[in-house]
Amino acid sequence: MSRWEPGAAERLRAAALDLFVEHGFAAVTVPQITARAGLTTRTFFRHFADKREVLFAHEAALPGLMTRFFADAPPGLTPMEVIVEGLCTLVAPRFDGLKDSLRVRRQVVLSDEGLRERDLRKRALIAEAGVAGFRDRGLDELSATLAAQLAATIIDTAAHRWLDDDTDRPMADVIRETAAALTGVVTDQAGTALTGVVTDQAKAGA
Amino acid sequence: MSRWEPGAAERLRAAALDLFVEHGFAAVTVPQITARAGLTTRTFFRHFADKREVLFAHEAALPGLMTRFFADAPPGLTPMEVIVEGLCTLVAPRFDGLKDSLRVRRQVVLSDEGLRERDLRKRALIAEAGVAGFRDRGLDELSATLAAQLAATIIDTAAHRWLDDDTDRPMADVIRETAAALTGVVTDQAGTALTGVVTDQAKAGA
DNA sequence: CATAGTGATGACACGTCATGTCGTCAACGA
DNA sequence: TCGTTGACGACATGACGTGTCATCACTATG
Numbered sequence: 001m002s003r004w005e006p007g008a009a010e011r012l013r014a015a016a017l018d019l020f021v022e023h024g025f026a027a028v029t030v031p032q033i034t035a036r037a038g039l040t041t042r043t044f045f046r047h048f049a050d051k052r053e054v055l056f057a058h059e060a061a062l063p064g065l066m067t068r069f070f071a072d073a074p075p076g077l078t079p080m081e082v083i084v085e086g087l088c089t090l091v092a093p094r095f096d097g098l099k100d101s102l103r104v105r106r107q108v109v110l111s112d113e114g115l116r117e118r119d120l121r122k123r124a125l126i127a128e129a130g131v132a133g134f135r136d137r138g139l140d141e142l143s144a145t146l147a148a149q150l151a152a153t154i155i156d157t158a159a160h161r162w163l164d165d166d167t168d169r170p171m172a173d174v175i176r177e178t179a180a181a182l183t184g185v186v187t188d189q190a191g192t193a194l195t196g197v198v199t200d201q202a203k204a205g206a
Numbered sequence: 207m208s209r210w211e212p213g214a215a216e217r218l219r220a221a222a223l224d225l226f227v228e229h230g231f232a233a234v235t236v237p238q239i240t241a242r243a244g245l246t247t248r249t250f251f252r253h254f255a256d257k258r259e260v261l262f263a264h265e266a267a268l269p270g271l272m273t274r275f276f277a278d279a280p281p282g283l284t285p286m287e288v289i290v291e292g293l294c295t296l297v298a299p300r301f302d303g304l305k306d307s308l309r310v311r312r313q314v315v316l317s318d319e320g321l322r323e324r325d326l327r328k329r330a331l332i333a334e335a336g337v338a339g340f341r342d343r344g345l346d347e348l349s350a351t352l353a354a355q356l357a358a359t360i361i362d363t364a365a366h367r368w369l370d371d372d373t374d375r376p377m378a379d380v381i382r383e384t385a386a387a388l389t390g391v392v393t394d395q396a397g398t399a400l401t402g403v404v405t406d407q408a409k410a411g412a
Numbered sequence: 413c414a415t416a417g418t419g420a421t422g423a424c425a426c427g428t429c430a431t432g433t434c435g436t437c438a439a440c441g442a
Numbered sequence: 443t444c445g446t447t448g449a450c451g452a453c454a455t456g457a458c459g460t461g462t463c464a465t466c467a468c469t470a471t472g
Contacts, residue, residue: 003438004450029428040451045430078394113327120326121319142367146388149359157351182352186392188284209467210421235457246422251459 009047009057011037016054021104025051025112052118055105059122063129065090066151070133079134079147084179087155092171095162103163127152154178215253215263217243222260227310231257231318258324261311265328269335271296272357276339285340285353290385293361298377301368309369333358360384 005011015036019028030051034044048054069086077085095102109115130148139147158178162171183189211217221242225234236257240250254260275292283291301308315321336354345353364384368377389395 003436008449030430031428041429042431042452043450046450050430051428079391080394116330117323117327120330121323124322124326142363142384142387143391145363146359146384146391149363150388150391153352153355153359157348157355161348178348178352181348182356183392185285185349185352185356186389188286209465214420236459237457247458248423248460249421252420256459257457 005038008037008039008043012039012044012047013054013057016051017105017108020055020108025108025115052115055109055115056118056122059094062090063125066126066129067133067136070130071136073137075137079139079143080150080179080183082134082137083147083151083154084176087151087158087175088172091155092175095159095171099163106163123152123156126155150182154182211244214243214245214249218245218250218253219260219263222257223311223314226261226314231314231321258321261315261321262324262328265300268296269331272332272335273339273342276336277342279343281343285345285349286356286385286389288340288343289353289357289360290382293357293364293381294378297361298381301365301377305369312366312369329358329362332361356388360388 012033016028016033019032019036030044031041033054034041044054048057066086069090070082073082073085109119127148130151131144134144134147135141137144154175158171158175161178162169162174165174218239222234222239225238225242236250237247239260240247250260254263272292275296276288279288279291315325333354336357337350340350340353341347343350360381364377364381367384368375368380371380
């Protein structure tokens with residue numbers, strides 16, 4: 001038997017999320033969180049760098065996965081194909097089936113400026129990881145940077161659309177639809193052939 | 207004669223930048239800044255919401271300008287044309303001729319996690335403003351969101367490339383080049399005009 | 413000239429965040 | 443058995459950020 005109850009980090013995370021939903025992020029103090037989890041303030045900062053991080057630690061592994069997936073994707077795929085495949089493979093499974101809890105988390109994040117900032121930093125870390133992957137594929141620095149930014153834009157936009165959607169559409173579909181729409185905007189087909197193109201691609205993908 | 211020396215905000219900004227360059231952002235305290243500017247701590251927070259904001263307040267007007275420019279651009283232009291014209295008109299003049307001071311500022315921002323976060327938040331505010339403009343142009347919500355994200359990606363990437371460039375190339379040129387490269391990545395011409403390597407690999411794979 | 417209002421600043425107090433340091437105690441291995 | 447490791451508690455500290463009130467030049471109005 002251990003001297004302390006196990007799972008300190010997870011208890012802190014759960015306690016923090018509950019309190020954030022109940023009182024709002026800014027109104028909750030770290031001592032309140034640790035009191036509910038049965039720990040001390042100092043222990044909170046041993047597990048999380050700051051009060052915000054408790055809402056983002058769960059996705060710490062994503063950047064590394066992105067780099068490897070982009071770098072190892074079959075040669076011959078276009079950048080957009082690599083992006084869509086990578087996001088559907090790595091990201092979509094982290095969304096499907098978790099819509100309710102992710103909606104709660106998003107509401108908390110959007111309610112606080114500081115949390116929005118941290119959210120954007122996490123997205124930027126994913127993009128930086130993507131740059132490394134595309135560089136390993138042989139893309140020049142500029143193309144790799146832009147491709148990684150596009151990936152970040154697609155996952156971000158798709159995530160919001162998926163969370164706003166009330167059907168059970170799988171995240172991978174939304175990702176493909178968003179990528180197609182982005183191609184349309186860049187090539188100036190915005191709104192013209194959009195609907196038809198998207199459904200065809202979505203059906204092909206499913 | 208005034209009771210206090212005029213230009214309190216500008217004095218604070220200059221003092222802060224000097225100290226940040228000299229000691230690093232984290233090592234500088236607000237009382238140090240205000241002491242150099244001949245003011246009190248409380249006055250600093252009357253002019254800037256927090257310690258980071260002193261490095262970003264100068265671009266507070268950009269989002270509003272972006273919204274109006276995008277919304278008022280001549281009808282018939284494609285989204286990418288609107289983006290490039292808007293950025294060249296509104297943003298490029300804020301760069302040309304200021305390369306040295308902007309390089310100093312970038313170095314400070316990149317040296318601190320918190321400043322990077324704030325930087326990303328400012329970019330996101332520009333993107334949000336862009337969405338409003340494209341919506342006013344008649345684009346659907348998804349296309350407007352993606353177009354605004356593309357604009358943010360282009361300005362961000364172009365700014366870094368311009369700062370890394372040692373020639374006197376005007377910012378507008380870099381913006382156009384970056385936009386063209388982005389179109390190339392999306393339509394899979396990445397490297398065609400740049401290296402030629404990737405295209406060969408793609409053709410071999412396909 | 414007198415008076416009241418406005419607005420930027422100084423002065424002070426306070427709560428929270430974040431970190432450094434040291435002590436405690438269980439678990440583990442030689 | 444004994445030393446090491448690692449998670450946590452306890453305490454102290456400094457900086458951040460905010461609320462509140464007083465001060466004093468400037469301005470408008472009569």
